[in-house]
Amino acid sequence: MLIIAAALTVLVGLFHSIAGEIRLVRPLLARPDLPSLGHGPWYVRALIRTAWHITTLVWLGIAAMLVVIHRASLADHAPLLWIISAVFAVSGLAALIFSRAKHPAWLAFLPVSAFTGWEAWLMAA
Template sequence: MSPLLITAAVLLVLIALAHSCLGERLLIGPLLKDPNVVIFKRAPLTKNILRFAWHITTVAWWGMAAAILDMQGGENLLSMYIYIATFVVTGVMILAWTKGKHVAWIVFFAIAGCLFAAA
């Protein structure tokens, strides 16, 4: 197994874990407890939808990490390039929308770089 694929998968697992833990503690939890958010009063199910939508990203990233570990250098090249494009676009979106203040873009570019080098 390529050390680059392992590195990409580990980075993805770690950023997913950070996304869930820090997001819950610093963003989702406080937002859901805020009594001034009107939509939560009108549609209580919205709280659960917001929480599971946030955390389902973590599950998806863990699944992607597992799929990356299953790849070999020359095999699944189309899938590899799809993942590379996905992580580059993710990095660009985070970089643009936060003007570089949210450092996750660095991790997503690193993941894309590892995959590109392994391809």
């Protein structure tokens, strides 16, 4: 289950970076009316692009953690899995509710939450 959760997390990250860059980040950064935040438009453009892709980097890190935990299969890792499960549950519910199910992230986040929660429950039992 953790390998499936890790694979879903990697797929979400890749889709997020590629589709988000094309469909959201580039059009947003092309706007002439971006605020300067006191540093100039270059700063805002760098900030938006960096923040967008750091999210993907975090998801890839979580996917790697899931693989490591799967290989270790130690009950000591159950609390980490509960945390990951909770984060993905809240993220999935937020994507589902706030986008009115139009943003597809919930389709991956909620299964990742379920898989990691199930594994945490099995490890703790």
